[in-house]
Amino acid sequence: MSSHQISVTINGEQHTREVEARLLLVHFIREELGLTGTHIGCDTTSCGACTVLLNGVPAKSCTVFAVAADGAEVTTVEGLGNGGLHPVQRGFTEKHGLQCGFCTPGMMLTSKALLDENPDPSEADIRWGISGNLCRCTGYVNIVKAVQRASELMKENSDG
Amino acid sequence: MAECRGLGHSVQRKEDARFIRGQGRYIDDIKLPGMLYLDIARSPYAHAKITRIHEDTAMAVDGVAAVITGKTLEGFKLAWMPTLMSDQQMVLPVDTVKYQAQEVAAIVATSRYAAADGAAALEVDYDPLPVVVDPHEALKPGATKVRDDKDSNHIFHWEHGDADGTEAALAGCDTVVEQKMHLPRIHVASIETCGCVASWNPVEGHLTLYLTTQAPHAIRTVVALVTAHLGLAEHKIRVISPDIGGGFGGKVPVYPGYVLATAASVVTGKPVKWIEDRSENLSADSFARDYHITATLGSKNGKVTALKLDTVADHGYSDAAANPSKFPAGLYHIATGSYDLENAHVSVDGVYTNKPPGGIAYRCSFRVTEAVHAIERMVDLLARENGEDPADFRLRNFIKPEQFPYQSALGWEYDSGNYGAALEKAMDMIGYQDLRAEQAEKRARGQLMGIGISSFTEIVGAGPSKTFDILGIKMFDSAEIRIHPTGKAIARFGTKSQGQGHETTYAQIIAEELGIPPEDIQVEEGDTDTAPYGLGTYASRSTPTAGAAASIASRKIREKARKIAAHLLEADEADLVWEQGKFHVKGSPDRAKTIQDIAFAAYTNHPQGMEAGLEAISYYDPPNLTFPFGSYICCVDIDRGTGQVKIRRFVAVDDCGVRINPMIVDGQIHGGLTMGIAPALLEEISYDADGNITGGNLMEYLVPTAMETPHWELGETVTPSPHHPIGAKGVGESATVGAPPAVVNAVVDALWHLGVRHMEIPMTPARVWNVLNEHGAAATR
Known part of the structure; x- marks a missing residue:
């Protein structure tokens, strides 16, 4: 399995990691970075529980590869309030x-x-x-x- | 003193603070050091002999640590496990699979991906066997036998009521309607699937089980019973039910994955996580309904007189229904509903088929939805057959307010009700007569519009322990309240919220009883090491049982507080008057001690001879069930070109007795209504003739989105339960139970003039269009 170095800015903080090509963005967020506020409800882009903002646009992170988010800005629920409440x-x-x-x-x-x-x-x-x-x-x-x-x-x- | 905001206040939910920040702690958020991951290889066949499992094919995958098969489990006498209904089901098959997607082997690996790779790589040789998916076919002589350990596919015959009396009464009726109806298999599809993390400590012989369960204490007992021969014991099993992402009954049973993760932790000595993916969830567990009903209802001189229901129940390959032990068909015998019916008889024949086990509740109190669907459809038909408007017919035939407590023909004692008031309110809210006039106009113009009513009665809050138990454990529930020296409290319960807002509503009950504001009360549930024993949250039982326990425990505390207050005020106990939050001396309102003063004294200055502390526990055994009710009116428009049913308006008047938090009650009703229209219009789990599931994902199993869901219009009446300490009845499931027949009655009403007398569910555009087409009413261009 090939691996790639990616750099993703999540909630304003840049994270650089070596990841498997097939790693899903939702698993990158939850497992690699420990941001468990993003949930998994299906694996077919149907339920939207895993929705994050990818460069400001809602994306279902269960069907986006982490490598596809290389260089992107991601907002998860943990970054929504920016310290307070949105x-x-x-x-x-x-x-x-x-x-x-x-x-x-x-x-x-x-x-x-x-x-x-x-x-x-x-x-x-x-x-x-x-x-x-x-x-x-x-x-x-x-x-x-x-x-x-x-x-x-x-x-x-x-x-x- | 600040207002304590007890009953009747829409207090903002305490649990929201963590949920809106993404700080909820759900099962998949739990990560333990050294944890392994488990995935499950599943059967592609609905019925097949397993001739060989090539374990080496999975073991060859990088990261795979172990493969567990039925043969592995057989060595530990764990290949089968008992169900709640005195049947058994497989954890893993030793030689034969009985449904598609059945668990065949567990693969344990160092990562989630490696475990999935192992499951995909595992080669299994099968010899397919004949399949039976239709329960009627399964009952025929010579049918393929589903279970090798049973004589036939007939699981049980259950009946209730007076068969002869009902036949005689039907024979004496001047109007009788008969209708077959199928309530198909559906799935709760909570947005969080099922899962667990099992952590076995071999040194201490201790098992910690994080589990998506609505009933942690009962599960602990079950685990202790089925593993006793392996040396596990109940005091060394800790079940923790973390935040639950929706339950709806789907998280009541024990599923094979839970047992497999536990076994895997024991085998590997490491924590093991198992999380179902969505397709596994939709094809292997959490199924409800599947009742084939033949209903007969008769009236004499316009009075409903006799009801007969004969039912074939498709249970899949095992009777793993989540019912109280003595009720193989749940509370189906609430089927006489809201009507003063003298004669009734219901029967159910349970049948095995090559499908996964069914029979969980889907947001209802043990088959109440099936019962309500039958009676509300039949009353509508009978009204028409009598030439009467369905609303007028209902109003005339309802049990009258003065008849409560009411003894039903099928043996229940309804606690309280005022059915006419609820229906009349719903009719006022929706403008019933105006809608009828509009319907007549539209019909004249060839447009299809329908109005449907459902006036349901529920039976919830199991239950009195004289009749209700699960595996012998009586269905009480519990509350333990401790007031700390500073007047703040912690309260723990045997139930487990899955979104119902217990942390807020239980605190409000205690606030009402003791005058301690809700924000000063920490509510905890779900950890068997700390919470008192209880049977859990399902069947709308939390408020009727644990909510009542909160009241009773609070009142015990108040009695002790009275003694302490008498000591502090140097007054006689009998001279003290309780007003919310304090005792004062009769006639001298200024001579008072607040509950906070008293709490402090309970630890610092309590009377000589009295034990310190201010706490109480209650195991509440309700004297009866509660009987929430309501009337729903649904107005639909049907597109003649597409068969699409659009719910234009839906008015729901609910009576759940005294309301604790109106905001939360309304939220429960909104959600229940949405899960009520879902099976009426969208949801069905179906199988082809080979037993292949035809809807095992969320693209084919259609859960309502915001687009299909109408703007709910709610109303209320309040008829307190006379036996509940605060008069509450439970509300989480009323709307799921009451809504489906309102939608069906509306669609049939829209098509009545075409000759349509019944619609099966779900009323998908294709099904409706076909009916329109058969009756020459489909627009073709």
């Missing part, structure tokens, strides 16, 4: 947008990317935006409200 994190807890918490990191990163692109999304925009992330507990209604709340908080922040 408005998306506040929205999710205030609106009870999570229950078991397993889909939550991926769902929040998808939501952040959605809001970065569209700061004032409609309910339909939000539902479409999170439709690649499965949640089995919440029934999505409170996740929609959480994203709407995050949108409000982000506007308050930028106004203030």
Whole structure:
């Protein structure tokens, strides 16, 4: 099995490692770097539990090779708040947008990317935006409200 | 004093702080020094003789440390393990596989990837055998026999109620409807799959088992019982259930992978991790339903009179259903539902087929969903046959509020209810009469719109120990509360949250009872070394049992606190009045001691002769089950071109008794509704004639996304349980139970004028389009 040296910036910190060519990004993040907030729910890009931001864009890290992230900037849930809490994190807890918490990191990163692109999304925009992330507990209604709340908080922040 | 925010407050969840930061600790986050990884080689056949396992092919892979086969386990008398239903299932086959994806061998290796390589490399020789996948075929003479150790494929016959009386009553009815219906096999598909980390310490003879389990204490006992002959003992087994990424009943049973990881740890002397991947999860465990029901319901002069259900239950190759021991068909005999029915009889015949074991609950209290589906479909049909609107028919036939406690024809004593109020509220919320008018207009224009009702009654909170046990262990549950000198508390429970928010709601119950704010109460569950024994979280039993135990333990503490307060206030105990959070002397509200003052005194200044400390434990054995109920109304539009069913509106009025945290209750209902419409519209695990699973991944097994899920509209009524200490009933599963027939009734309602009388589930676009086409109503362009 060939191995390659890669250098990935995760949550602002650069990590250089020698990895197997077939190592999945999600395993690189979880096993090599010990950032276990990124979860694995399937292996077919279906559930979105492993969603991270790859150069700002949501990517399902269970079907991205770590070598494909060489030179990239990755944001995981651990880097979302940047020391405090991101408005998306506040929205999710205030609106009870999570229950078991397993889909939550991926769902929040998808939501952040959605809001970065569209700061004032409609309910339909939000539902479409999170439709690649499965949640089995919440029934999505409170996740929609959480994203709407995050949108409000982000506007308050930028106004203030 | 700050408000203590007990019952009725939407307190923000304590558990969220770690979850939103990615600091939850789930099974795959546990990493122990020197840990090995286990992967499982699985059968490509649904039924086959294993002629040879070439262990060397896996051992040749770099990093593979051991290969475990059925023959290895046979040497330890571990190739088979008992199920909860007095049957047995294989951990690994010694010679024959009985379903596709069955575990054939375990490969232990130094990394996750090496273990997977080993499983892929393992060569196994099979001789395929004939397969039986249809339970009706399996019951025929000469059918392929699934189990070599049994006489036939017929597992059990169970019946309940008055067969003769029901036949006689049906014969005397003026209107009788009969309908066959299949509730297909479905899968909970919690976003976290199952897994474990087993860590055996040979020096101390101690096993630590981190496990995705909803019932850690019961699992510890089971492990102790099945491994006693190997020298393991219960006091040296510690089961830790970490944060659980969704359970829904799928994490109640013991699965072969857990036993394999344990065996592998014993064999290698190292910690061993096993984590299922999604396709393994969807093809090998956590299956529910698969009831083939023939239902008959009759009325006389418009009054529902008699119900008969005959059922063929497909259990797969082993009866590993997760039911209380005395209930092979769970609580299916709640089937008379919300109606005042004098005669009823239900029967179930369990059957073996070449499928993995089924019979876990899928977010329901032991077959209540099957029962509710049957009665709510049949009441709808009978209403129509009587020429009456299904809402009016229900309102007339409901058990009336004054009839509670109500003795059902099948032997249950319903604790409390007001069914008419819930349905009328749902009708008001959705604007029932206006929708009917809109439907008539649309129908005239050729558009398909339907309105469906489900007025369910659940039975949850198992259970009174006189009838409910699991392997003989009575189904009580527990709470242990310790108040520390500074007035802060720790409370531990025998249950295990999988997202229900126990850390918050249990704290609120204690807050209500003792006046200690929820943030001052640390709630812990899931570690058998520290938590009191309990039977776990499933069947909506946490609030009815452990929640009640929290109340009772709190009240024990309050009694001791009264004695300490009397000592501190130099007053007679009888003269003390409790108001939330403090005792004061009757007539002198200023002469008071708070619970915090009393807690401090319990360690620093307690009365002579009294033991120090302020703590209590309760093992709560409920006097009865609780009976949550509700009425749901679903409005659908059907696309004649594609057969797509769109839920336009869905109103859910739930009555779960007293609500502890309304925000969490609503969240439970939202999630339950989503898992209710899922089997109605999307989800099915099916097999081809050779026993190949046709939906073993999330691209074919369709879990609802935010796109299919409607905006839920919730309402409530509150009818307290008269026997629960705080009047609560449990709510986690009501919506999963109540929602499916509302959707089916809506679709049938939309198609009734075409002559459609029934729809099987899931009502996929293809199935609906075919029905439209058969009735000449499909748009072709």
